[in-house]
Amino acid sequence: MATRSIAAYELKLAAPLAGFFVLFFIAPLLILFYVSMQSDTGTSLAQYARFLLDPFSLGVLGRTLWLGVEVTMLCLLLGFPLAWAYVRGPRWLQPVLILVVLLPLLTSVVVRTFACIVILGRQGIVNSALVSLGLIDTPLRLLYTEGGVIVALAQVQMPLMVLPLITALSRIDPNMDDASAALGAGAWRGFWRITVPLSLPGIIAGCMLTYAAAITAFITQSLVGGGQMLFMPMYIYQQATALQNWPFAAAISIVFLATVLAVVSVFNALGRLSRAHA
Amino acid sequence: MPNDASSTQIATGASLTVERVAHRYGSAVALEQISLHVAGGELLSLLGPSGCGKTTLLRIIGGFIEQSAGRILIEGQAVDHQPPNKRTVGIVFQNYALFPHMTVARNIAYGLEARRVPGAEVKARVAEMLALVRLSHLADRTPRELSGGQQQRVALARALAVRPSILLLDEPFAALDKNLRLDMQIEVKRIQRLSGTTTILVTHDQEEALSLSDRIAVLNQGRLEQLASPTEVYDRPTSLFVNTFVGAANVLPGVLDAVTDGTARVTLDGGGQIAARAPIQTIAPGEPVVVCIRPEHLRIATDGPGLTGTVEMGLPLGATIVHEIRTAAGSSLKVAEPRATGMEPRPPGTIVTLHLTQPEAVGVFRPAA
Numbered sequence A: 001m002a003t004r005s006i007a008a009y010e011l012k013l014a015a016p017l018a019g020f021f022v023l024f025f026i027a028p029l030l031i032l033f034y035v036s037m038q039s040d041t042g043t044s045l046a047q048y049a050r051f052l053l054d055p056f057s058l059g060v061l062g063r064t065l066w067l068g069v070e071v072t073m074l075c076l077l078l079g080f081p082l083a084w085a086y087v088r089g090p091r092w093l094q095p096v097l098i099l100v101v102l103l104p105l106l107t108s109v110v111v112r113t114f115a116c117i118v119i120l121g122r123q124g125i126v127n128s129a130l131v132s133l134g135l136i137d138t139p140l141r142l143l144y145t146e147g148g149v150i151v152a153l154a155q156v157q158m159p160l161m162v163l164p165l166i167t168a169l170s171r172i173d174p175n176m177d178d179a180s181a182a183l184g185a186g187a188w189r190g191f192w193r194i195t196v197p198l199s200l201p202g203i204i205a206g207c208m209l210t211y212a213a214a215i216t217a218f219i220t221q222s223l224v225g226g227g228q229m230l231f232m233p234m235y236i237y238q239q240a241t242a243l244q245n246w247p248f249a250a251a252i253s254i255v256f257l258a259t260v261l262a263v264v265s266v267f268n269a270l271g272r273l274s275r276a277h278a
Numbered sequence B: 001m002p003n004d005a006s007s008t009q010i011a012t013g014a015s016l017t018v019e020r021v022a023h024r025y026g027s028a029v030a031l032e033q034i035s036l037h038v039a040g041g042e043l044l045s046l047l048g049p050s051g052c053g054k055t056t057l058l059r060i061i062g063g064f065i066e067q068s069a070g071r072i073l074i075e076g077q078a079v080d081h082q083p084p085n086k087r088t089v090g091i092v093f094q095n096y097a098l099f100p101h102m103t104v105a106r107n108i109a110y111g112l113e114a115r116r117v118p119g120a121e122v123k124a125r126v127a128e129m130l131a132l133v134r135l136s137h138l139a140d141r142t143p144r145e146l147s148g149g150q151q152q153r154v155a156l157a158r159a160l161a162v163r164p165s166i167l168l169l170d171e172p173f174a175a176l177d178k179n180l181r182l183d184m185q186i187e188v189k190r191i192q193r194l195s196g197t198t199t200i201l202v203t204h205d206q207e208e209a210l211s212l213s214d215r216i217a218v219l220n221q222g223r224l225e226q227l228a229s230p231t232e233v234y235d236r237p238t239s240l241f242v243n244t245f246v247g248a249a250n251v252l253p254g255v256l257d258a259v260t261d262g263t264a265r266v267t268l269d270g271g272g273q274i275a276a277r278a279p280i281q282t283i284a285p286g287e288p289v290v291v292c293i294r295p296e297h298l299r300i301a302t303d304g305p306g307l308t309g310t311v312e313m314g315l316p317l318g319a320t321i322v323h324e325i326r327t328a329a330g331s332s333l334k335v336a337e338p339r340a341t342g343m344e345p346r347p348p349g350t351i352v353t354l355h356l357t358q359p360e361a362v363g364v365f366r367p368a369a
Ligand SMILES: Nc1ncnc2c1ncn2[C@@H]1O[C@H](COP(=O)(O)OP(=O)(O)OP(=O)(O)O)[C@@H](O)[C@H]1O
Pocket: B025, B028, B029, B030, B048, B049, B050, B051, B052, B053, B054, B055, B056, B057, B204
């Protein structure tokens, strides 16, 4: 009797949250779906057909997904050594690194993105340093390039990669390295055969978070990319506000959402596989 | 048959010399001036209380930490500049450190593959090692699916597969329950004999050290207290620490009277004189000393000459019976005697006399500072 009343009580406690989700997540999603079905000829899948048959739209989708891959790879490449240094480095380094990693999270995305613009601009820190060192004569074009967007996004999303990596790496028994070395394996073999497989759950979680965040990062994408490059979030925004084409914007949103969910579930499946033995 | 022999009989292990090795962690001294030599094929135990530096010494030998001073030599060659993967030293960690994402067979093959042994030979060696530790039927399990004792055997097989010249075992039995521990101790001894690998076993369990080792190195607070055979360490401990740490001892204060012909005479503070083995430390007559009497070297009688006391408690422990006796001077002594069938402990309060059975078994040392 007591347990049942407690269970009922707990359900009641969860009700406000459930209501919140229904009101602000499920309902808008349904509305979005309903809007996407509207077209000149009544209710149909015409908007979806238009998107999927249009090379320009598909190009934007493809570029966005590829941008995510590039940002994720860069984050992994830079984040792994950082996480490694945090876990295995000297004790005094830990507070320094955690501050460096967490600082971006404590600052607004807008502020960080403008900082990137300052650093990457024609008169920015990078260019003036290169010019004064005599390495280049005229400032490089860093801003409003795909490279600039990738670097800026990597900086912004770095904590999402590093934090899961730190968790995964610190769960590895430090004796593993010693055991590998004692068996005659060099550092590289130990790294690829022991450390990487054992940190795979962290790598996958970090990649998933970074990827999802990078392809949906409206502010950084549009501010650093400028008008030159169009990615999905901006494309949706343009269709909705500038062109007032709400049904098409809704259809793109649904397609984008489905794609992201597909990518995330692939990562999830990989994660489950890797956790089975790590 | 020579083929058969070569597959199981591995060449005798290398000799190891530890030369005046010292180690400090920051300013804390963990080891001071340890020197010892281990012959090829020997099993040496490092025995000592927690925190005495056993693991530190083992890790220095394996090359996982660099000593502050001194040298490590394998077969007479200094190896101090070599990283662990260049020393032919195998190690079994206290928690085994098996690779959790690999099967038992892949764990054992790891070192062979790192040494670029051809695939067919790897397969043969893995099978040979699995047979040696009697785990052939579990080759495809992952470490997680094994019991503690099975994991330990895999760790042993993995370390032995690359035919190390020296095998280091860091408290390998600590995590096992009593029965399994005994089985595994016998197993390790069997494998060690069979493979002829020079082995260093770290332990804080004196029974384990006494039963398995060819020789025991007793460590205390980073110092080597005694290095000798198990019976020597037990019968003729060279320091008060060794006498009390290995086996039990009743420690009584007294004053040294004289030393003649390898026999010392000590007047106990509680009254009475006792004969003992001549001290190893140089102690002048008249100086204060302590004598160490093992409980099994005392016998209880009801009359005759000797120390008198009253029974405080009697504990029948199966094959032996232990009495706690309080002497007139107030010190309390343990006496262990073989127990005959039907023998009951003496009731508390009984007045008894204690006889010493072997004067040469009594140690005389300077009192602890
Ligand atoms: N990484 C370290 N940094 C500082 N001090 C350490 C470190 N490792 C060990 N010590 C200290 O050095 C001394 C010896 O440690 P060690 O681990 O060798 O002891 P041990 O004999 O193996 O003990 P146990 O039986 O508990 O494993 C201890 O006092 C310990 O506190």
